[in-house]
Amino acid sequence: MYFSLFLLFFSITSLNALPFNIIKKETDILNTPTLLVIGGIHGNEPGSYFAAALLSRYYHIKQGNLWIVPDLNRPSIQQDNRGINGDMNRKFSDIDPQDADVETVQEIQKIITEKQVALILNLHDGHGFYRKKHLNTIFNPNAWGQTCVIDQGTLDTEHPYGNLNEIASKVSGELNNDLIEGHHFFDVRNTNTRFDDEAMKHSLTYFAVTHNKPAFAIETSKNLPSLHHKVFYHLHAIECYMKLMGIKYERTFDLNMDAIEQLLKNHDYLTINNNIYFDLQNLKNSLSFIPLQSERNEFKFAHPLGSVQKNKTQYDLFIGNQKISTLIPSYHPKELCSIPITILADGKTQKLSFATDFFVTADFKIINNDLNTRVNVIGFTKKGVKDEANILVGLSDLDSKYSIDTAHKSYRVEFYQKNRFCGMVLVHFK
Incomplete structure (x- = not known):
């Protein structure tokens, strides 16, 4: 049976409500995979959460299942702050029970590990433009912008989407076929977390990977000239992952800069x-x-x-x-x-x-x-x-x-x- 949540109210004072919104657009939860898209883990990365919001508002799922968390770190989003209680993306391996973010982290961990979730995308806006060779302070190996980030090449156990490097490389290639400017091109950044990046061991994506869940971070560049540039690339990347998973959809707008700019102005009621x-x-x-x-x-x-x-x-x-x-x-x-x-x-x-x-x-x-x-x-x-x-x-x-x-x-x-x-x-x- 076709079922899609599209026109929704988002209540912030409901009893027993989660500390974030989750929008589920589902067609067949028993036989088709679910893509989980998360925006707003960092409150000063608006491309991530506005892209997730447009995804929830203007996409109809015709086949497959899509779950969207557009506002994971809502208090930090309000303050346009990376994390008013510290970096939430460094709290997934261990978190103090007294930490102000503990409920949010534990609730999203439950969702990530639900059986039907087959792939996780964590949306970010990162500084600079990633390049394997150092060119300057903006284009260098330490930049995060315009990357598909993975924690390791493959999952440790067999999974239909377990070849993370292959998938991220394919998505990067598709994105590079439709760039606004040539220097916006995407690349795969493998943090090799287990051996090379102690900080990333505490991240959302590495938590997912250690629970045998394919997880990717999409990083658009903070150095892109506008919010609608960032949202354009985020949505394009998400569509690539939906295509890879066989999720069929319809959107109510053309995926171009002008349309996105207008949609971002619609605050509704x-x-x-x-x-x-x-x-x-x-x-x-x-x-x-x-x-x-x-x-x-x-x-x-x-x-x-x-x-x-x-x-x-x-x-x-x-x-x-x-x-x-x-x-x-x-x-x-x-x-x-x-x-x-x-x-x-x-x-x-x-x-x-x-x-x-x-x-x-x-x-x-x-x-x-x-x-x-x-x-x-x-x-x-x-x-x-x-x-x-x-x-x-x-x-x-x-x-x-x-x-x-x-x-x-x-x-x-x-x-x-x-x-x-x-x-x-x-x-x-x-």
């Missing part, structure tokens, strides 16, 4: 407590008087890299390492309200529920005759009017400083019962 909605495109840097609960707010992002960080009296919203906005709350107790929402938008009647939006060209009206319900169109004022239901509102009637977006075309419409917040919808003027 956020719902809070199932009664608040924000479109995250062109959101203002700061929004005030957001009606939140004093605790246990549930933020659900449509983007897999969406996350929130509470900072004293405010909430910072992130997409990956990009801070999108800051919410300054006004606290309200949780209310279970059942309010039918009827709007007249450009003369046409619509029915809505909380945490949704609608579009108008000319004007709108919230139709409501319940005396216990009060409507507050944020940015609209009329002398002597406390309930703003049943009033026709156009864009010129709204104070632009109360818009949520930089274009001043999106506004909150809030609903209250007995002065207690129930929920909101968002109106966008075209």
